[in-house]
Amino acid sequence: MMKNNSGCNLFTLKQTVAYLKKHNNYIILTHASPDGDTLGSAYALYYALNEIGKTACVLCPELIPQKYNYFARKTDHVHMEGASVVAVDVADEVLLGALREEFGGKIQLCIDHHISNTHYAENLYLDPSAAATAEAMFDIIERMNVNINDITAKALYTGLATDTGCFKYSNVTEKTHRIAAELYKYNLDAAEINRLMFDTKSKRLLKLEQMVLTAAEFHFDDRCVLLPVTSEMQEETGCSGTELEGIAVISRSIEGVKIGITVKQIEKEEFKVSLRTYPPFDASAICRKLGGGGHIAAAGATVNGSLSQVKKLILGAVKSALEEAYAGSSTDQ
Amino acid sequence: MMKNNSGCNLFTLKQTVAYLKKHNNYIILTHASPDGDTLGSAYALYYALNEIGKTACVLCPELIPQKYNYFARKTDHVHMEGASVVAVDVADEVLLGALREEFGGKIQLCIDHHISNTHYAENLYLDPSAAATAEAMFDIIERMNVNINDITAKALYTGLATDTGCFKYSNVTEKTHRIAAELYKYNLDAAEINRLMFDTKSKRLLKLEQMVLTAAEFHFDDRCVLLPVTSEMQEETGCSGTELEGIAVISRSIEGVKIGITVKQIEKEEFKVSLRTYPPFDASAICRKLGGGGHIAAAGATVNGSLSQVKKLILGAVKSALEEAYAGSSTDQ
Numbered sequence: 001m002m003k004n005n006s007g008c009n010l011f012t013l014k015q016t017v018a019y020l021k022k023h024n025n026y027i028i029l030t031h032a033s034p035d036g037d038t039l040g041s042a043y044a045l046y047y048a049l050n051e052i053g054k055t056a057c058v059l060c061p062e063l064i065p066q067k068y069n070y071f072a073r074k075t076d077h078v079h080m081e082g083a084s085v086v087a088v089d090v091a092d093e094v095l096l097g098a099l100r101e102e103f104g105g106k107i108q109l110c111i112d113h114h115i116s117n118t119h120y121a122e123n124l125y126l127d128p129s130a131a132a133t134a135e136a137m138f139d140i141i142e143r144m145n146v147n148i149n150d151i152t153a154k155a156l157y158t159g160l161a162t163d164t165g166c167f168k169y170s171n172v173t174e175k176t177h178r179i180a181a182e183l184y185k186y187n188l189d190a191a192e193i194n195r196l197m198f199d200t201k202s203k204r205l206l207k208l209e210q211m212v213l214t215a216a217e218f219h220f221d222d223r224c225v226l227l228p229v230t231s232e233m234q235e236e237t238g239c240s241g242t243e244l245e246g247i248a249v250i251s252r253s254i255e256g257v258k259i260g261i262t263v264k265q266i267e268k269e270e271f272k273v274s275l276r277t278y279p280p281f282d283a284s285a286i287c288r289k290l291g292g293g294g295h296i297a298a299a300g301a302t303v304n305g306s307l308s309q310v311k312k313l314i315l316g317a318v319k320s321a322l323e324e325a326y327a328g329s330s331t332d333q
Numbered sequence: 334m335m336k337n338n339s340g341c342n343l344f345t346l347k348q349t350v351a352y353l354k355k356h357n358n359y360i361i362l363t364h365a366s367p368d369g370d371t372l373g374s375a376y377a378l379y380y381a382l383n384e385i386g387k388t389a390c391v392l393c394p395e396l397i398p399q400k401y402n403y404f405a406r407k408t409d410h411v412h413m414e415g416a417s418v419v420a421v422d423v424a425d426e427v428l429l430g431a432l433r434e435e436f437g438g439k440i441q442l443c444i445d446h447h448i449s450n451t452h453y454a455e456n457l458y459l460d461p462s463a464a465a466t467a468e469a470m471f472d473i474i475e476r477m478n479v480n481i482n483d484i485t486a487k488a489l490y491t492g493l494a495t496d497t498g499c500f501k502y503s504n505v506t507e508k509t510h511r512i513a514a515e516l517y518k519y520n521l522d523a524a525e526i527n528r529l530m531f532d533t534k535s536k537r538l539l540k541l542e543q544m545v546l547t548a549a550e551f552h553f554d555d556r557c558v559l560l561p562v563t564s565e566m567q568e569e570t571g572c573s574g575t576e577l578e579g580i581a582v583i584s585r586s587i588e589g590v591k592i593g594i595t596v597k598q599i600e601k602e603e604f605k606v607s608l609r610t611y612p613p614f615d616a617s618a619i620c621r622k623l624g625g626g627g628h629i630a631a632a633g634a635t636v637n638g639s640l641s642q643v644k645k646l647i648l649g650a651v652k653s654a655l656e657e658a659y660a661g662s663s664t665d666q
Contacts, residue, residue, distance in 0.1 A: 167500045167513070168531060170524035174517035180500070181510035191503035198501060202588045203555070210546050213539060222536070255535045 008119035011109070016125040017143045019109055020049065025083040026056040029107070031090045032097030033242055034060050036068070036162025036197060038089035041111070041133040043071050044155040045088060048146045061097035067196050071155040084108050089133035089159075093120040111136060131171040134159025138179050153186035154193065161190075162197055205246070208237040212247055219315060220322055225257045226315070228307060229264040248298075252276035259286075259318050263310055266302070271310045274300045280325050289317045341452035344442070349458040350476045352442055353382065358416040359389040362440070364423045365430030366575050367393050369401070369495025369530060371422035374444070374466040376404050377488040378421060381479045394430035398575075400529050404488040417441050422466035422492075426453040444469060464504040467492025471512050486519035487526065494523070495530055538579070541570040545580055552648060553655055558590045559648070561640060562597040581631070585609035592619075592651050596643055599635070604643045607633045613658050622650045 011019070020026075026049055030038040042058045049056040057075040064072050080102075087107045091114035093100060110121035113130040127136040134156045141148060141156075148156075160180055164172050167180070184190065211233045217226045229247055234240055244264060251260025251274075260276040273290060275283040276298055283299035290313060292301020303310045344352065353359075359382055363371040375391045382389040390408040397405050413435075420440045424447035426433060443454035446463040460469040467489045474481060474489075481489075493513055497505050500513070517523065544566045550559045562580055567573055577597060584593025584607075593609040606623060608616040609631055616632035623646060625634020636643045 165499075165527075168524065168527040172517075172523060174514045177510045177514035177517060181507045181514065184505075184507035184510060190505060191501070194498075194501040199582075199586045200588050201586050203551075206546060206587060210543055213543050216539075218536075249532075253532045253534050254539060255533050 006119040008121060009123045011123050011125040013125070013139060013143055015123075016109070016111065016140055019084075019123065020045075020054075020086075020140070020144060021052070023084045024054055025078050026054060027078050027080065027083045027085045027103075028056060028058045029085065029087045029090065029096060029099055029103060030058065030060045031087075031095040032061040034062060034064060034068075037132045037134055037159040039064060039068050039072050040155040040157070040159030040162070041137040042088040043073075044134065044137050044141060044152050044159070045086070045111070046075060047149065047152040047155065048141045048144060051146045051149070052144070059099060061099045067200075068158070070193070070196075071151050071158065086111065087121060088137070089113070091116050092118045111140065129173070131169075131173060131176045132159045132163035134163070135176060135179055138182075148183075148186065150187040153183045153188055157183045157188055157190055158193055158197065161194060166194055166198055202239075202243070204237045204239050205243055208233055208239045208244075209247070209250065211237070213250070217311075220319065222256050223322065224259040224261065224315075224318055225251055225254055226261045226263065226311065227251050228311075229262060230307065231265045231268075234265070248274040248276055252278070259283075259321070261314055261318070263307065263314070265307070269304055269306060271303050271305070271307065272300060273303055273310065273314050274298075275314075281321055286314075286317050286321050289320075290314065339452040341454060342456045344456050344458040346458070346472060346476055348456075349442070349444065349473055352417075352456065353378075353387075353419075353473070353477060354385070356417040357387055358411050359387060360411050360413065360416045360418045360436075361389060361391045362418065362420045362423065362429060362432055362436060363391065363393045364420075364428040365394040367395060367397060367401075368575075370465045370467055370492040372397065372401050372405050373488040373490070373492030373495070374470040375421040376406075377467065377470050377474060377485050377492070378419070378444070379408060380482065380485040380488065381474045381477060384479045384482070385477070392432060394432045400533070401491070403526070403529075404484050404491065419444065420454060421470070422446070424449050425451045444473065462506070464502075464506060464509045465492045465496035467496070468509060468512055471515075481516075481519065483520040486516045486521055490516045490521055490523055491526055491530065494527060499527055499531055534579075535572075535576070537570045537572050538576055541566055541572040541577075542580070542583065544570070546583070550644075553652065555589050556655065557592040557594065557648075557651055558584055558587055559594040559596065559644065560584050561644075562595060563640065564598045564601075567598070581607040581609055585611070592616075592654070594647055594651070596640065596647070598640070602637055602639060604636050604638070604640065605633060606636055606643065606647050607631075608647075614654055619647075619650050619654050622653075623647065 028042045030042045046056050046058050055078055057078040085106050085108050087110045093104055107121040109123045111125045113127050113133045113136055115128040117126055130136045138156055212227050212229055215228050248262045251262050258278050259281055262274040264272045266272055275287055277283040282296050284294045284296055287299035287301045290301035290303050294300055361375045361378055363375045379389050379391050388411055390411040418439050418441050420443045426437055440454040442456045444458045446460050446466045446469055448461040450459055463469045471489055545560050545562055548561050581595045584595050591611050592614055595607040597605045599605055608620055610616040615629050617627045617629055620632035620634045623634035623636050627633055
């Protein structure tokens with residue numbers, strides 16, 4: 001068994017399966033702001049453990065959005081005493097949110113695909129090559145030699161599809177499609193799952209998107225767009241929280257735009273800046289200048305000040321990046 | 334060899350491959366309003382024929398949109414005399430558009446997946462179980478025992494992805510994902526292809542979408558939305574043709590909407606009505622009442638009259654369908 005600096009054991013697939021067969025009671029935890037992958041992977045594990053006669057429950061730090069009802073059923077409570085605690089798709093203990101107080105420091109196994117996993121658990125099965133934790137979970141369930149039933153297949157497919165933008169993003173591999181093909185052997189109704197996950201938008205979100213696009217600002221020869229999401233817009237439409245996540249996607253979908261900026265108002269003088277970039281631009285490097293961080297194509301920062309101050313700050317950082325990239329060519333403001 | 338009423342030979346996969354190996358010069362035709370599947374399948378065939386030393390060219394009735402440049406290169410002209418003419422993904426001779434005059438009645442082989450194919454060709458390889466013609470073309474190329482190279486893989490993947498909404502729709506099967514997995518073995522950059530195909534929107538289209546959504550009308554307790562795309566909107570934004578196809582997709586993406594209607598102005602008193610429905614509604618049945626037709630979830634009709642007349646007509650047909658479905662419950666107008 002490999003042990004790293006933090007004292008966390010790095011489990012192989014075989015060790016992970018042995019662990020899941022050894023105990024009798026499992027408490028499965030998801031991360032806060034639950035998405036299709038954390039829920040799909042957690043419930044797939046839950047159904048697989050049920051199949052081999054184990055007692056298990058799924059705990060989510062927040063109310064599970066209704067749209068996941070087709071696989072995310074209420075599970076019976078499992079007592080903490082003597083139970084094994086397994087965190088699924090949770091890269092950092094902080095992401096346990098409301099569950100952290102009870103379970104922090106008590107995670108016996110973490111199953112994840114985030115390369116950024118902080119190795120907080122006693123044991124970790126990490127597959128950073130997996131497009132979704134659901135991909136790693138498929139391997140585990142297959143190796144457990146458990147019957148996959150329709151609902152398990154739906155849960156796993158949901159994880160695969162949601163973490164890859166329905167097989168659209170660069171994390172997809174040959175293996176991702178092979179697993180999807182395997183899951184199509186079950187009564188999946190993938191088209192209906194995809195409709196729920198990707199193609200359903202509320203009237204209020206449509207309204208908000210319209211307001212945001214009307215207020216869109218193009219900068220630097222249209223290579224950069226800035227989308228402001230003010231408190232007024234959020235209040236007028238009633239949109240909030242995870243509903244607003246799609247706005248950043250719009251910012252990077254406009255033809256010719258290399259750097260998409262979304263500036264979302266949190267408080268009167270506090271804004272969440274989200275950046276989406278295409279090569280050669282590094283969203284993470286730009287956001288670090290504002291005290292934030294993230295990935296090369298998607299990053300963010302929280303900035304204090306008025307909207308015009310925040311805009312000036314982020315556009316300044318973007319201007320520097322553009323000047324570096326196009327040294328010698330002209331940029332407007 | 335099976336011969337049907339129209340005198341069209343229904344080819345097996347084996348016969349299709351034999352035909353493609355037998356001749357030396359091929360003219361490959363795509364349909365008008367070219368999409369990713371007709372272009373991807375046609376070019377994949379072109380590259381495969383090249384691999385085995387055949388002369389071939391691809392002819393498209395319209396200018397090929399720039400975004401397909403990564404696989405759709407200009408091909409050398411092949412003389413009609415002595416050449417075999419192959420139509421790819423062309424369900425009806427009418428869809429040959431500007432190429433019909435020269436090639437109508439001279440199609441020796443048609444390769445297609447549309448169940449609605451009118452059997453106009455001398456020989457037809459039809460696989461209605463295929464999600465895209467590209468899926469059928471993959472089978473053909475595999476059976477030809479030809480090396481698939483990177484550009485062929487890109488062309489085939491483009492066909493698969495575009496005809497399935499990136500693996501989102503109900504036409505996707507286990508086989509579709511298996512073929513996608515095979516294509517991932519090549520230097521594909523599928524994420525970049527998907528960005529070009531799905532996530533890139535022009536500023537003018539964004540502007541048009543805003544105008545359309547501002548003019549959106551909700552009917553029958555929000556179970557129906559009507560999106561008008563007037564000539565003024567098209568002129569003001571400069572959007573036209575295939576660019577407008579995405580509007581119908583928006584109409585069916587609004588939460589709670591069962592019937593999405595897009596009414597696009599063609600002439601002063603001529604409108605193209607597009608319907609998108611969810612069960613239990615049959616778009617095709619509703620459109621037949623207006624003299625049109627199509628599939629159960631997507632259909633259309635061309636209607637003459639003023640915008641308000643056209644709206645009244647289509648909303649009347651929708652009202653009847655709603656009354657049938659919800660017999661006894663109330664509907665507004």
